[in-house]
Amino acid sequence: MDDFAEFRHFKYLLAVAEHKGFRAAAEALNTTQPSLSRQIKEFQEHYNLRLFRPTKGRNVELTPAGEALLVIAKDVLEVRDQALAALEAIQSGEAQVLRIGCAPFVDKEVCKKATDLQRALIPAASIHVSTGDTSTLLSDLKNDVLDAVVVSLPVEDEDLRVEIIKQERLVVCLPVDHPLSRKPALSAEDLTSNLTVFRHPNQHPEAHARLVELLSELGVQFEEHSHTSHPHEMQEMVKSGSGFALIREGTVMLDGLTTRPIIGVDWTVDTAFVYRASPKARIIPIIGKNLRKQFSRMARMLGRKKEPQSVRPDEQNGQMKLLG
Template identity: 25%
Template sequence: MLDLWSLRVLLEVGRHGSFSAAAEALSMTQPAVSRQIATLERRTGVRLFHRRPRGVQPTEAGLAAMEQAAAVVDGMSLFETRLRAFAAAESGRVRVAAFPSAATRFVPESFRRFTATHPDVELSLTVGERGDARLLEGAIDVALVTSWDADPDPGLETLFLFDDEPMVALPADHPLASQEQVRLADLAAEHWIDGTHPDCLGPSAELSAAMGGPPKITHLCDDWNGRQGLVAAGVGVMLYPSIAGRSVRSDIRLAHPSPALPARRISAAVLPADGRPPAVSAYLDVLRAMSAAYGRTAPTSRLP
């Protein structure tokens, strides 16, 4: 079998037209270069160079060999470059699964920040599907999950990001819309809008206790924009996760509920570190860096 170094020697001899010049370029001795070419000719069974008084000249077989050798050497260089890029998180892909409210601002912002430092890594997003099983199947790389979900598979690692405070979303012309804090008891007669788990009313026991009875759910809407539209139109109110607070419509007002409702913990589920591509680890670093701006950086059961 021919080795890569022999092919490099072949190319340098052909480019310089001289054993001695090729030897200088490769930091070898002239006899060593001559032996490499002689060995190649013996193994292939063809003469690769005409020996001339003032150097060497490729034969037709030598020209064909140089063409093939260049493809092999260039291919190996590309192979090494691409692997180094993966190892340095400069290449590869990161496939993210998220729930709808996380996709309104948090995930797009994380993509913007990540792309600024890793422009050659391919990013993709899937919204609305739980990602645990797909992580184990290798179909995605990061799944954003909440504490309202079932515990992730024990074969996965869960990295806490922040606690997400539930707010109350009111139409801008609601009588209570100007208040920073709204008593839940004052919303007992309101129509409520519910949505897809985990962007829903969540554990309802605390909400029901604070209002003196269960919420009157009259609208079910899975679409995030549709739910905001219903609130803006004045047909109902809803709980609004703080993770989506920066993307709230201008005709909606957010208020802190009183008493405060339990926060949900936002985490990233991923494969263990020993099976995690470098680009995924780099993306997790971006999520951690963003977390302080979106919620508490230590888990709590209730936000003030």
């Protein structure tokens, strides 16, 4: 491994990229321009990179690699800061307790791996796990009752940091003995009048509204005859003949039930690890990044092309609305 690059290089490169010039960057870094220029020149020559182009005057413009640098350098420096904050918190005893909330319709494996990571970092840690609807969990997170929550998107709050951990296809749950189960995939017409079992809207109002919008765009005519608060209840209703439901593809199914994809769509349920964008969240960001890495590796092994992403508070407006 090449050890030439150091954190200071990324700090210097980011300053030049953000200030669009060496003089302004040097002033911001409280260093001299010749020293800054020399170190950046050495960095670019060592890796055969061209990150900046000179322009008229004292400014520079970014090359395509320089534009990418804005994102990469910020991430590198953020990881450094988070790692140091986590180590300080562990040493001072601030991270001895993890209070985590988990919504009923997400994959419980995400919550388990989050607690496993906490125990790996701090073997003697005390872990408190809560369950509840998404609205309640997010409220508890905002009010410092919880340190982190595992919920499905969307999460529309600029004060919260979102790590998208899993993206699972949304499929139709139906009885194995239903005539439509003989089809490999179901159409909008197949869902019309059959899709009647839904998660209770109050559990995640934004997600429910988005689902209704997507179904309407697809041309599905449906009526919400039944509302449930847990995946098991949803499956029991489908099994009893109450109608079809939409469910995560990775959900463990009851006997007598099966799932089918929907023709022409690739909607996903996006499971996220969410925490406050606050200096108090000392060890939580490390857990979130490690969760994303673990599930990204699993997704690659299963052949998925799309990997989970990190969403910063200022990127919330571009966040997917529940379904990809």
